[in-house]
Amino acid sequence: MEQLPLTEPVLFVLLSLAEQPRHGYSIIKDVEQISDGRVVLSTGTLYGALQRLLDSGWIEHFEEEQRSRDRRAYRLTARGRRSLQLEVERMKQLTKLASLRIARKGA
Amino acid sequence: MRVLFRWLLNLYPLSFFRKFSEEMTLCFNLGLQDVRHENWKRRGAFFVREFWGAFTGAISEQLGCRFEDFCRRFTMSSFRFSRISMAFMILALIGVLMAIETALRQIGSDLVQQPLSFALRLAGIFLFLMAIFGAIGYGVLRVINRSAGDRLVNIDTWPQQRRSPRK
Numbered sequence: 516m517e518q519l520p521l522t523e524p525v526l527f528v529l530l531s532l533a534e535q536p537r538h539g540y541s542i543i544k545d546v547e548q549i550s551d552g553r554v555v556l557s558t559g560t561l562y563g564a565l566q567r568l569l570d571s572g573w574i575e576h577f578e579e580e581q582r583s584r585d586r587r588a589y590r591l592t593a594r595g596r597r598s599l600q601l602e603v604e605r606m607k608q609l610t611k612l613a614s615l616r617i618a619r620k621g622a
Numbered sequence: 623m624r625v626l627f628r629w630l631l632n633l634y635p636l637s638f639f640r641k642f643s644e645e646m647t648l649c650f651n652l653g654l655q656d657v658r659h660e661n662w663k664r665r666g667a668f669f670v671r672e673f674w675g676a677f678t679g680a681i682s683e684q685l686g687c688r689f690e691d692f693c694r695r696f697t698m699s700s701f702r703f704s705r706i707s708m709a710f711m712i713l714a715l716i717g718v719l720m721a722i723e724t725a726l727r728q729i730g731s732d733l734v735q736q737p738l739s740f741a742l743r744l745a746g747i748f749l750f751l752m753a754i755f756g757a758i759g760y761g762v763l764r765v766i767n768r769s770a771g772d773r774l775v776n777i778d779t780w781p782q783q784r785r786s787p788r789k
Contacts, residue, residue, distance in 0.1 A: 539645050540652040557675025558649045559630075562642045563682060586648060 521602050525564050527554050529599045536577040536590035565589060573598055623669060630673060633680035719745060
């Protein structure tokens with residue numbers, strides 16, 4: 516079961532799926548792109564995260580017309596989207612607080 | 623490399639293997655195609671990342687828990703040292719004790735061996751008792767759903783300094 520705060524790989528996987536349903540390798544490439552090459556997921560890390568997210572009901576398999584067994588897509592569920600929003604809100608508050616503190620110290 | 627990766631996938635639990643092995647193999651193959659024309663550094667980094675990820679992922683799945691969760695749970699402690707540090711320190715202590723005992727056996731001098739052996743046994747008994755009482759204490763606190771850290775935090779030592787930030 517995933518808990519907040521999310522780990523960085525899980526957060527990036529959810530952000531990648533928030534845009535559109537994706538296949539495993541497509542998630543790896545997208546995460547690399549959106550993190551400017553800072554986060555490069557390995558296949559093992561990705562599928563461990565996907566398994567947990569599937570168990571938590573945050574993502575689901577996405578049935579395609581041209582479906583093949585070794586190339587399944589995943590998409591975010593409503594529950595997963597809500598959790599992602601909660602996490603983003605948490606991070607916003609944290610960033611706001613940190614900015615205020617740093618500004619106060621700098622002044 | 624593909625064979626090695628496939629072999630590493632065998633380390634995963636059977637249910638995980640059945641569910642994801644084909645997808646993971648495809649993912650690895652696509653990655654391999656991408657780095658095929660890259661320089662040796664990038665290819666090396668790719669193989670290290672993939673094999674290490676598959677290996678640690680397999681261990682993690684076999685243990686039925688995530689390392690991150692494990693570490694997160696055991697480092698969220700109100701103690702000065704995190705619980706995982708304490709566990710490692712106790713393990714290190716046991717290792718040192720065992721090393722000393724082995725060294726003493728090799729020296730074979732009764733003059734040094736007897737008092738040290740006694741001290742070691744005493745330390746062993748102390749550790750054993752500490753583990754027993756620790757487990758009982760932890761169990762009791764789990765039952766009443768409060769940790770010792772929580773109790774200490776909630777002690778109202780300086781009430782004037784504990785004003786709510788909302789006021």
